Amino acid sequence: xxxITQTPKFLIGQEGQKLTLKCQQNFNxxxxxWYRQDSGKGLRLIYYSITENDLQKGDLSEGYDxxxxxxSSFSLTVTSAQKNEMAVFLCASSMxxxxxxxxxxxxxxxxxx
Amino acid sequence: QQQxxxxxxxxxxxxxxxxxxxxxxxxxxxNYFPWYQQFPGxxxxxxxxxxxxxxxxEDGRFTTFFNKREKKLSLHIIDSxxxxxxxxxxxxSPPQQGTGSKLSFGKGAKLTVSP
Numbered sequence: 001x002x003x004i005t006q007t008p009k010f011l012i013g014q015e016g017q018k019l020t021l022k023c024q025q026n027f028n029x030x031x032x033x034w035y036r037q038d039s040g041k042g043l044r045l046i047y048y049s050i051t052e053n054d055l056q057k058g059d060l061s062e063g064y065d066x067x068x069x070x071x072s073s074f075s076l077t078v079t080s081a082q083k084n085e086m087a088v089f090l091c092a093s094s095m096x097x098x099x100x101x102x103x104x105x106x107x108x109x110x111x112x113x
Numbered sequence: 114q115q116q117x118x119x120x121x122x123x124x125x126x127x128x129x130x131x132x133x134x135x136x137x138x139x140x141x142x143x144n145y146f147p148w149y150q151q152f153p154g155x156x157x158x159x160x161x162x163x164x165x166x167x168x169x170x171e172d173g174r175f176t177t178f179f180n181k182r183e184k185k186l187s188l189h190i191i192d193s194x195x196x197x198x199x200x201x202x203x204x205x206s207p208p209q210q211g212t213g214s215k216l217s218f219g220k221g222a223k224l225t226v227s228p
Contacts, residue, residue: 004156035218040122042202042220043157058215090156101147102216104156 002027004105006091011110015083021076021108023091029103030096032074036060037088037107046089049074050096078110085112116140117205119219126226132190134222136203141184143205147216148177148188151200160201161188193226200224 005024013019025032033048045058047066055066065077074091088109092102117138126132138146144165149157163170163177163186170177176189190197200223204216 040220042119043218045215048215092156101159101162102149102157104158106154106156 002029002103004091004093004103006089006105006108008108009106011108013078013081013110013112015081015112017078017081017112019078019081019110021078021089021091021110023074023076023105024072025074025091025093025103026072027093027103028071029093030071031094031100032068033092033094033102034058034064034066034074034076035090035092037090043090046076081110081112083112085110115220116143116217117203117219119203119222121222122220123223124225126193126224128193128195128226128228130193130226132188132193132197132224132226134188134201134203134224135185136187136205136219137183137185138205138217139184140205140207140217142207143217144208145206146177146179146186147204148175149202149204149218151202151221157202190224193224195226195228198224198226 007022034046035043044060046060049068052071067075088107090107091105094100119136147162148160150160151157179186200221202221204218206216
């Protein structure tokens with residue numbers, strides 16, 4: 001078995017601040033994802049990466065940067081936090097094959113004051 | 114545009130009853146439909162999945178049905194238990210060629226099973 005570790009678990013930021021979320025996986029999976037979960041809106045894909053140093057934009061990439069410097073880690077940066085923003089950011093990983101199961105971390109809960 | 118629509122958004126079922134969650138999708142190229150279960154404070158976890166070549170898949174108390182003509186799928190939970198109380202997401206994706214799963218998720222359905 002493996003695990004996905006997201007840090008921090010809770011993140012409080014100020015409006016306009018640049019904030020970075022980190023994700024580590026020990027599944028040895030090729031593909032990693034960042035999703036945003038808002039109450040009542042489901043999961044929306046921000047960025048994904050099919051291998052080290054690869055980045056692919058999802059449906060919600062504006063306002064975010066991502067980095068995949070190692071196979072096991074994937075970080076997400078909120079480039080300018082929006083006032084009163086509140087969401088959970090979920091990291092996931094999967095093998096690099098069709099229709100493969102996603103394994104999710106427990107999430108980072110972001111609150112912007 | 115919402116690619117996958119779920120209903121209801123929330124429901125309450127008595128313990129021992131049958132839960133039915135439904136989804137519809139827009140993209141006719143979708144061929145893979147997983148259901149994810151999420152407990153509070155945790156990430157979603159795969160519950161069951163079905164490919165478009167099948168119309169039914171069963172795993173214990175959980176069964177998913179797929180109707181290609183109507184572009185609909187459903188999740189049935191028989192003998193629902195309080196431990197099934199969670200949020201359920203349906204999702205769909207088109208065939209991918211070694212690029213990972215680019216799933217479109219529904220908004221989720223919050224299930225409460227009352228004892």
